[in-house]
Amino acid sequence: MTVRLEGWLNRRWYGRPGALWLMWPLEMLFRGVAALRRRWTRAQACGVPVIVVGNIAVGGSGKTPAVLAIAKHLQAAGYRPGIVSRGYGGRASHYPLLVNADVTPAEAGDEPCLMARRSGLPVAVAPDRVAAAKLLVEQCGCTVIISDDGLQHYRLARNIEVLLIDGARGFGNGHCLPLGPLREPVVRSAEVDLSICNGSPKVALPAYLSAHVMTLDGxxxxxxxxxxxxxxxxxxxxxxxxxxxxxxxxxxxxxxxxxxxxxxxxxxxxxxxxxxxxxxxxxxxxxxxxxxxxxxxxxxxxxxxxxxxxxVDARLSSAFYQQLEGLLSKPI
CATH class of the missing domain: 3.40.50 (Rossmann fold)
Known part of the structure; x- marks a missing residue:
């Protein structure tokens, strides 16, 4: 039943809304709440540069492979990266939780466990990403933090925002939840520092977006x-x-x-x-x-x-990494 409902929603979100037009008042309410939340949330720094990797559309866009690729590149460039995540799907006895070999997906969530095992880097999960980031800085000596799927977590101050876009589906019907798949309006994509398109774009994207194409190799x-x-x-x-x-x-x-x-x-x-x-x-x-x-x-x-x-491994151009390092070299 859940899968069938998801399929129906996806057809409406990435096609004609149809009956979902009835949700227009709820979309307006959602957009208003999201705007107020962003306006009134007070950002907190963790002491080192923060790179947020996220999207404005719900569903998969390749964030986890992108985070791993960015972390690997920064490690090779001499940084000590750490990764923070919400840990969706996991329930730990305490937060923030440092993910190690003994931590299970039931505690930390599937994606944090995958990232910790694949990268060998410090990974911390917590609903409060500020606390998770400070843990990595203070206990693990991390010199840069990558926040996985953290674009809308405005409490964590960020230096660089990286937007992921699904090349096959783009921004769908252009509407916010529940009428469309977006967590924030499309214009939010104009504010990020870098954008990545997972696969060559098959749908029209805003003209102002100059997205770097990412391929997934497996x-x-x-x-x-x-x-x-x-x-x-x-x-x-x-x-x-x-x-x-x-x-x-x-x-x-x-x-x-x-x-x-x-x-x-x-x-x-x-x-x-x-x-x-x-x-x-x-x-x-x-x-x-x-x-x-x-x-x-x-x-x-x-x-x-x-x-x-x-x-799978994410492949990104050298131009993307050059831009990323250029932004990272700016004073906090």
Missing amino acids: DTLVNISTGERCAVSDWPARRRRVRAIAGIGHPPRFFAALAAQGFDCISQAFPDHYQYRAEDLQHDSNLPLLMTEKDAVKCAAICPPDSWMLP
């Missing part, structure tokens, strides 16, 4: 139980018929990526941040099960033996 499957690795190009032709699941912001992107690499998928979408049960992963067939790395973080203990994840 060419190696990893067995979730054993760690065995297999290049997609070496995957046997007789095993190209697979079952694919995704509980991410925009599952069709994952299914399309698999199809583009020659897989014949029986696809099943789950809600974003879905808490999987063992029975969700079972199937009458003996087909291999493929999933995203974000899903695999939560499914490692319950997935069947023939289950594989496809990790």
Whole structure:
């Protein structure tokens, strides 16, 4: 039922609103509350530069791979980056929570656990991102903070805002919630320092946006139980018929990526941040099960033996990183 509702909403949000026009008064209320909240929120600094990576549309736009790519680049450039996140889907006994190898997705959320494991960098989660950022600065010696999905968390003062845009869906019908998919009006995109388009834009974007195109590369499957690795190009032709699941912001992107690499998928979408049960992963067939790395973080203990994840890496141009470092070099 939840997936069907999400599908209906997405068709309205990224097409003609139809019956959602009845929500226009609620959209006006939402926009008013969002504007007041931004105006009256008092920003607090954490002592080091802060880069906020986020979007103005709900759903997946590639924020997690972008955060990891930016963090990796800054680390190579001599910075000591740390990552803060809300930790959506997790419930910890205390906050802020420093994510280490013993912390589970049930405590910290799936994306923070993924980022900590992939990057090896300090990651802290808390509803109060200011507290999470100060923890990383004071206890981990971080010299720059990257706030994942923090564009609307105005309590954390920021030096650089990086906007992620879904190249396939853009800003949808251009309306704010609940009439459209936007957390803030489209004009908010004119205020950011840098913008990234996940994939070449397939829809019209505002003329003032000069977005850097990001590609997501994933060419190696990893067995979730054993760690065995297999290049997609070496995957046997007789095993190209697979079952694919995704509980991410925009599952069709994952299914399309698999199809583009020659897989014949029986696809099943789950809600974003879905808490999987063992029975969700079972199937009458003996087909291999493929999933995203974000899903695999939560499914490692319950997935069947023939289950594989496809990790992806974000590729950004040198021009993007040059602009980022130029902005970062400015005095706080």
